Amino acid sequence: MTNDESAVRRLVRDRYADAASEGCCGGTETSCCGGDDGTSDTASDAAEIAREIGYDDEAIETVDGEANLGLGCGNPTAIADLEPGETVLDLGSGGGFDCFLAAREVGPEGRVIGVDMTPEMIEKARANARANDAGNVSFRLGEIEHLPVADGVVDTIISNCVVNLSPAKDRVFEEAYRVLRPGGRLAITDPVRTDSLPESVREDPGSLAGCISGAESPERIASLLEAAGFIDIRVELDPDSREVIDEWHDEYDLGGSLLSARIEAEKPVE
Amino acid sequence: MNEDLLDIICCPLDKSELELDVRDRDDGEIVSGTLTCTECGEAYPIEDGIPNLLPPDMREETTA
Numbered sequence: 319m320t321n322d323e324s325a326v327r328r329l330v331r332d333r334y335a336d337a338a339s340e341g342c343c344g345g346t347e348t349s350c351c352g353g354d355d356g357t358s359d360t361a362s363d364a365a366e367i368a369r370e371i372g373y374d375d376e377a378i379e380t381v382d383g384e385a386n387l388g389l390g391c392g393n394p395t396a397i398a399d400l401e402p403g404e405t406v407l408d409l410g411s412g413g414g415f416d417c418f419l420a421a422r423e424v425g426p427e428g429r430v431i432g433v434d435m436t437p438e439m440i441e442k443a444r445a446n447a448r449a450n451d452a453g454n455v456s457f458r459l460g461e462i463e464h465l466p467v468a469d470g471v472v473d474t475i476i477s478n479c480v481v482n483l484s485p486a487k488d489r490v491f492e493e494a495y496r497v498l499r500p501g502g503r504l505a506i507t508d509p510v511r512t513d514s515l516p517e518s519v520r521e522d523p524g525s526l527a528g529c530i531s532g533a534e535s536p537e538r539i540a541s542l543l544e545a546a547g548f549i550d551i552r553v554e555l556d557p558d559s560r561e562v563i564d565e566w567h568d569e570y571d572l573g574g575s576l577l578s579a580r581i582e583a584e585k586p587v588e
Numbered sequence: 589m590n591e592d593l594l595d596i597i598c599c600p601l602d603k604s605e606l607e608l609d610v611r612d613r614d615d616g617e618i619v620s621g622t623l624t625c626t627e628c629g630e631a632y633p634i635e636d637g638i639p640n641l642l643p644p645d646m647r648e649e650t651t652a
Contacts, residue, residue: 431593444637459641466600
């Protein structure tokens with residue numbers, strides 16, 4: 319690992335450790351869920367953000383605890399078409415919200431594994447697992463570039479607003495490919511860059527941890543997935559995400575430069 | 589962590605199998621212990637029920 323990569327990882331982890339302890343938005347200027355004046359009700363903010371990015375009220379209301387931190391940019395469980403009995407892996411599971419939603423889809427015969435590199439997030443997720451009585455969900459500390467998951471054991475990989483944070487996205491997709499079974503699917507949501515960013519935003523180190531400057535173009539995402547071996551690759555922009563993304567930065571409406579995308583791909587059977 | 593997850597976790601570095609050494613168990617859940625890679629010998633702690641499977645360079649920063 320290069321020093322640059324280590325520095326990026328440290329920056330991202332510190333930022334999300336703060337978000338875990340402070341709840342939605344983490345009180346930072348730029349983040350995956352926009353500026354926070356520090357006086358708002360973080361739980362209802364998180365619910366509002368979740369609604370805007372594609373979760374229905376039932377999902378928001380039936381997950382107990384503080385699993386929904388309002389740090390996502392889409393709803394991967396909605397696009398993943400999960401079947402009962404499946405093994406699901408969530409890359410960057412955070413407070414565990416998507417894991418608990420996925421757990422309901424796969425049922426008691428299935429299982430959901432959340433991997434996150436931030437100890438504070440994993441602790442929070444575990445507490446939320448107890449609140450949700452989610453016996454088929456487990457969390458572990460790990461890096462998405464070095465997944466601690468055996469080859470070919472996962473049916474579906476989900477992830478929400480995480481892959482853009484990685485300084486080694488090629489490795490993330492290679493690892494995803496490795497752990498999927500043949501015919502397994504990747505169904506994630508992540509911001510992609512649709513136009514250039516203002517220079518001051520690009521150079522702000524906070525922009526990386528805020529899911530802004532690490533976002534790649536849709537073409538680049540598709541070519542990284544193809545290089546990893548995936549087929550049936552789809553990167554579909556979600557124009558409805560513009561409003562939420564506009565709130566990610568205090569000075570600029572970033573919805574003209576970034577949009578949330580549904581990114582889907584399949585590991586070939588042979 | 590649950591013991592039946594052992595078949596789907598592996599060493600983050602060389603992807604080899606891990607050997608479980610249980611220190612403390614609570615109602616079937618492994619609360620503390622160690623997972624040791626059968627290939628490279630790297631030991632990964634389980635603390636408060638959470639396996640820490642970060643690569644060693646990241647793990648040292650976490651506990652620092």
